[in-house]
Amino acid sequence: MDFISTHLLTLILFIPTAAALLMLFLPKDRVNLLRWWAFIASLIPFALTLLLWGKFVPAQSGFQFTEQAAWYGVLNASYHVGVDGISLTMVLLTTLLMPLAILTSFNIKERVKPYMILFLLLETGMLGVFMALDLLLFFVFWEVGLVPMYFLIAQWGGANRNYASLKFMLYTIGGSLGLLLAIQLIGVVVGSFDLLVLFDKWPQVTAISLPLGLSVATVKAIAFWAFVIAFAIKVPVWPFHTWLPDAHTEAPTAGSMILAGVLLKLGAYGFLRLVLPLYPVEAKTFAGALAFLAVAAIIFGALAAWGQTDFKRLVAYSSINHMGFVVLGIAAAALAGNTPDAVIAVNGAVLQMFNHGLSAAGMFFLVGVIYDRAHTRDLNDFGGIWTRMPVYGSLLLFTAMASLGLPGLNGFVSEFLVIRGSWPILDLATALGMIGLFFTGAYILKALKLVLHGPLNERWAKLNEISTREILVITPLAVLMLGIGVWPAWILNVINRAVQMWF
Amino acid sequence: MQFPILSVLIFLPLITGIVLLFMPAERKTLIKSISLGTASLILLLSAIVFFSYNVAAGGYQFIEKAAWVPALGISYYVGVDGIAAPMVLLAGLVMFTGVLVSWGVDDRPREFFAFMMFLGSSVLGVFGALDLFMLFFFFELAVFPKYLMIVLWGSPKTRNYSGMKLTLYLFVGSMISLVGALAIYFGSGLRTFDMIALESAGFSLVFQRLWFPFVFLGFGILSGIFPFYSWAPDGHVAAPTAISMLLAGVEMKVGAFAALRVAFMLLPDGARYWSTAILVLATINVVYGAFIALIQTDFKYVIGFSSVSHMGLVLIGFATMNRQGLIGAGLQMFSHGVMTALFFSVVGMVYDRAHTREIAQLGGLFRKMPVAAFGFIVGGLVSMGMPGFSGFIAEFPIFMGVWQAAPVVAVIAILGVIITAAYILLVVRRVFFGELPEGLSNIGDVTIKDKISTVLLAAIMIAVGIFPSLMAPMISSGVDHILALFGGA
Numbered sequence: 001m002d003f004i005s006t007h008l009l010t011l012i013l014f015i016p017t018a019a020a021l022l023m024l025f026l027p028k029d030r031v032n033l034l035r036w037w038a039f040i041a042s043l044i045p046f047a048l049t050l051l052l053w054g055k056f057v058p059a060q061s062g063f064q065f066t067e068q069a070a071w072y073g074v075l076n077a078s079y080h081v082g083v084d085g086i087s088l089t090m091v092l093l094t095t096l097l098m099p100l101a102i103l104t105s106f107n108i109k110e111r112v113k114p115y116m117i118l119f120l121l122l123e124t125g126m127l128g129v130f131m132a133l134d135l136l137l138f139f140v141f142w143e144v145g146l147v148p149m150y151f152l153i154a155q156w157g158g159a160n161r162n163y164a165s166l167k168f169m170l171y172t173i174g175g176s177l178g179l180l181l182a183i184q185l186i187g188v189v190v191g192s193f194d195l196l197v198l199f200d201k202w203p204q205v206t207a208i209s210l211p212l213g214l215s216v217a218t219v220k221a222i223a224f225w226a227f228v229i230a231f232a233i234k235v236p237v238w239p240f241h242t243w244l245p246d247a248h249t250e251a252p253t254a255g256s257m258i259l260a261g262v263l264l265k266l267g268a269y270g271f272l273r274l275v276l277p278l279y280p281v282e283a284k285t286f287a288g289a290l291a292f293l294a295v296a297a298i299i300f301g302a303l304a305a306w307g308q309t310d311f312k313r314l315v316a317y318s319s320i321n322h323m324g325f326v327v328l329g330i331a332a333a334a335l336a337g338n339t340p341d342a343v344i345a346v347n348g349a350v351l352q353m354f355n356h357g358l359s360a361a362g363m364f365f366l367v368g369v370i371y372d373r374a375h376t377r378d379l380n381d382f383g384g385i386w387t388r389m390p391v392y393g394s395l396l397l398f399t400a401m402a403s404l405g406l407p408g409l410n411g412f413v414s415e416f417l418v419i420r421g422s423w424p425i426l427d428l429a430t431a432l433g434m435i436g437l438f439f440t441g442a443y444i445l446k447a448l449k450l451v452l453h454g455p456l457n458e459r460w461a462k463l464n465e466i467s468t469r470e471i472l473v474i475t476p477l478a479v480l481m482l483g484i485g486v487w488p489a490w491i492l493n494v495i496n497r498a499v500q501m502w503f
Numbered sequence: 504m505q506f507p508i509l510s511v512l513i514f515l516p517l518i519t520g521i522v523l524l525f526m527p528a529e530r531k532t533l534i535k536s537i538s539l540g541t542a543s544l545i546l547l548l549s550a551i552v553f554f555s556y557n558v559a560a561g562g563y564q565f566i567e568k569a570a571w572v573p574a575l576g577i578s579y580y581v582g583v584d585g586i587a588a589p590m591v592l593l594a595g596l597v598m599f600t601g602v603l604v605s606w607g608v609d610d611r612p613r614e615f616f617a618f619m620m621f622l623g624s625s626v627l628g629v630f631g632a633l634d635l636f637m638l639f640f641f642f643e644l645a646v647f648p649k650y651l652m653i654v655l656w657g658s659p660k661t662r663n664y665s666g667m668k669l670t671l672y673l674f675v676g677s678m679i680s681l682v683g684a685l686a687i688y689f690g691s692g693l694r695t696f697d698m699i700a701l702e703s704a705g706f707s708l709v710f711q712r713l714w715f716p717f718v719f720l721g722f723g724i725l726s727g728i729f730p731f732y733s734w735a736p737d738g739h740v741a742a743p744t745a746i747s748m749l750l751a752g753v754e755m756k757v758g759a760f761a762a763l764r765v766a767f768m769l770l771p772d773g774a775r776y777w778s779t780a781i782l783v784l785a786t787i788n789v790v791y792g793a794f795i796a797l798i799q800t801d802f803k804y805v806i807g808f809s810s811v812s813h814m815g816l817v818l819i820g821f822a823t824m825n826r827q828g829l830i831g832a833g834l835q836m837f838s839h840g841v842m843t844a845l846f847f848s849v850v851g852m853v854y855d856r857a858h859t860r861e862i863a864q865l866g867g868l869f870r871k872m873p874v875a876a877f878g879f880i881v882g883g884l885v886s887m888g889m890p891g892f893s894g895f896i897a898e899f900p901i902f903m904g905v906w907q908a909a910p911v912v913a914v915i916a917i918l919g920v921i922i923t924a925a926y927i928l929l930v931v932r933r934v935f936f937g938e939l940p941e942g943l944s945n946i947g948d949v950t951i952k953d954k955i956s957t958v959l960l961a962a963i964m965i966a967v968g969i970f971p972s973l974m975a976p977m978i979s980s981g982v983d984h985i986l987a988l989f990g991g992a
Contacts, residue, residue: 074830074975075900136899140890147884154932162937166928173887174921181917184899188827188906212910 345421585981680721715773725758788815828904
């Protein structure tokens with residue numbers, strides 16, 4: 001018991017990997033065994049995360065449950081993990097969505113074993129990013145999560161999967177090259193990769209004794225943009241988003257759920273955990289540019305979603321739209337630093353990350369449900385589905401409303417907080433972002449109308465209602481959407497304390 | 504007296520090779536079994552050297568010294584430091600796996616395995632040598648078996664051309680470096696080939712600047728430095744599988760290792776003078792080699808050019824002449840050796856079954872040979888510098904070193920990463936995934952020996968990638984000594 005409480009993060013982090021390795025020895029034709037093994041293996045980290053949440057002390061500042069062990073001592077990099085309110089929220093999101101995604105994947109029939117192994121490895125990769133307190137360790141997890149996702153898209157994806165998976169991989173690796181260079185530079189200059197040391201020292205660096213031929217301010221500005229571009233690609237911020245619609249559309253349903261639900265948050269988390277604390281000066285200088293990109297993402301994302309005829313592509317573009325609000329909140333914090341308004345904006349941004357995780361995973365899941373039955377995602381082919389699938393219809397309506405930001409559901413709370421916090425800081429950008437909200441309503445209602453309402457297309461007269469397993473996947477998401485919408489305090493308490501400490 | 508483990512390592516394959524040549528040619532299984540037994544023993548002994556090397560003490564260990572030609576100052580002098588010990592392990596690994604995947608060789612196996620043993624003796628001799636003459640002696644010992652193995656067992660179409668090209672290139676290389684080595688011998692005034700004595704010979708600045716290029720380029724050709732690399736892809740592709748593994752996996756490291764040991768360590772001021780030129784050439788290796796790999800249509804040529812690209816990183820690491828760069832270069836030598844041995848072994852497994860190396864005619868092989876495909880993918884991830892694998896552990900410190908020496912090189916060389924990612928992902932997809940061509944529907948899986956070899960090599964790259972402290976502190980201890988010679992820390 002003692003071991004569990006002192007190594008809680010390590011256990012959460014590596015139980016999926018251990019389960020994946022053990023899975024290598026399970027027979028590949030016992031499909032049900034494999035599915036349940038993976039499902040249970042992903043429930044354990046979730047249960048441990050609940051334990052973590054219970055033991056977490058929001059009032060305490062700094063990182064909790066920290067562990068440190070020797071790793072790459074020659075470079076002064078160590079296995080250093082820990083969580084604060086921001087990362088804890090993200091860990092909860094990840095461990096919550098993972099079992100749901102695996103439950104969704106019970107309909108995978110081909111090569112179940114490698115599929116489940118990749119999924120479990122993916123979980124470790126994502127969790128590692130949220131827990132890492134060492135920059136090199138952060139980068140390791142940041143990159144390594146790409147590999148399982150690449151294979152999930154390339155092997156179990158749709159018709160255009162080869163193109164989409166290669167684009168996804170090269171885009172993100174390419175985007176990380178600058179980050180990699182900047183991390184090396186920081187390591188050389190400071191002589192450590194420990195984040196707690198770097199937070200302290202890197203912003204204070206005033207002289208760099210490298211043969212660069214550039215002023216320190218310029219070097220830092222370039223390094224800042226290297227970080228920003230790597231994270232902006234992942235979020236994704238317009239104009240770095242073009243990998244996303246392809247990857248999301250071609251990925252298998254559970255892959256899209258995790259991509260939109262968790263992977264995009266890695267980018268936003270990178271902004272919060274690394275960019276703002278490491279580059280306070282540069283962030284303030286370039287906050288206007290960030291805000292501009294955020295607004296462009298909100299508006300163009302919504303307009304692009306409106307223009308889609310593929311249901312899944314529409315949901316994919318909606319992620320760009322929603323993640324724009326996260327970036328808007330971050331931009332506000334970058335400009336205003338530690339002011340009450342900025343704190344509200346970042347609170348909203350973190351909550352929006354969590355909320356978008358719920359609603360995007362839910363939406364991709366529901367698109368997958370209808371695709372499994374109809375084998376098409378063309379919005380113009382649907383129509384009147386509600387009469388055939390009333391339960392599905394109400395769930396889709398509910399999730400779409402949460403995504404749209406209907407008061408009483410979760411999306412409203414976080415978007416309101418972002419806007420409330422950003423308005424006094426970035427009034428023009430916030431106002432433009434609110435226009436984007438209008439388009440959000442438009443594309444969601446368009447999708448709902450084309451799928452659920454209107455005359456029933458005769459092709460769908462025999463569609464089956466959503467199954468019990470599928471309802472089991474969406475129920476926890478729906479409960480949380482409502483729960484956060486009505487009573488957000490339980491999660492904001494945890495987030496707020498961490499945010500106040502940092503900004 | 505302690506057990507002379509290095510001498511046993513160096514001479515065991517040589518003696519085995521000679522014994523094999525006297526055996527009846529038709530006892531093929533016995534010949535292979537003896538080879539495997541020797542290779543296993545080499546692996547075991549090399550692992551003992553690696554794991555019992557005392558990192559805290561550092562310096563040269565397992566030293567043995569005996570007079571050889573005292574009149575000329577030549578001695579039999581062996582020992583390993585923190586850089587050489589991983590190289591010895593690498594040689595053991597590639598010998599062992601090379602024999603495993605060559606089990607199917609049916610054409611004159613007696614000579615095949617005997618020559619392979621000579622090659623093993625040669626590389627182990629170089630890695631262990633602390634005497635310059637002895638280093639040359641073992642260096643040259645490889646020429647003859649290499650040439651014969653390519654010409655006799657290589658791909659019929661290109662083996663004569665490639666074997667000749669490789670031999671001539673390397674011959675010219677060793678001539679040049681021999682001239683440099685003789686200059687060092689006479690210039691030192693010590694009349695000795697003892698490299699530890701020569702380290703503190705105090706060569707004049709002019710002398711070092713004049714003779715460094717000879718020694719460096721002579722050995723550098725064997726490590727594939729631009730623009731003298733073109734023997735490498737041709738030779739590696741024409742060679743039979745096990746020899747490709749040994750050539751790219753170990754022989755290229757012999758070149759880099761000898762360049763470090765003789766050129767950098769004996770002539771440090773010369774190295775500092777020429778380091779910018781080396782950085783430029785090696786950066787071309789990295790980026791240009793990766794581009795050429797990207798456009799290959801022959802599976803084996805992709806790997807051949809990828810070696811050119813990756814060896815560039817080793818040379819870049821040397822040329823930084825600082826702690827991180829050298830640590831990274833040492834790790835990269837090991838990592839690339841294991842990786843490319845794995846690559847060439849899988850290419851061989853595919854070729855043996857599909858009888859083609861044209862990427863366009865391959866596909867869907869994951870279903871036919873999952874273990875080999877898995878191994879290739881792990882190698883690919885190492886090649887891409889993916890974190891969690893040994894390639895990242897090696898490349899990261901190299902780039903940290905480059906930032907201190909020449910930041911612009913870091914920015915250019917990092918492009919190699921993305922190009923590498925592109926060609927690796929494409930070749931993995933085209934060969935192992937997608938549709939299985941009709942002609943290949945009947946091919947079988949790889950043998951159990953192939954699987955052992957593949958899994959062993961893949962596991963080592965993952966282990967070093969996840970636990971860099973398995974190897975990095977040892978290499979770091981070797982680097983301490985080199986930095987002292989450079990007059991640094």
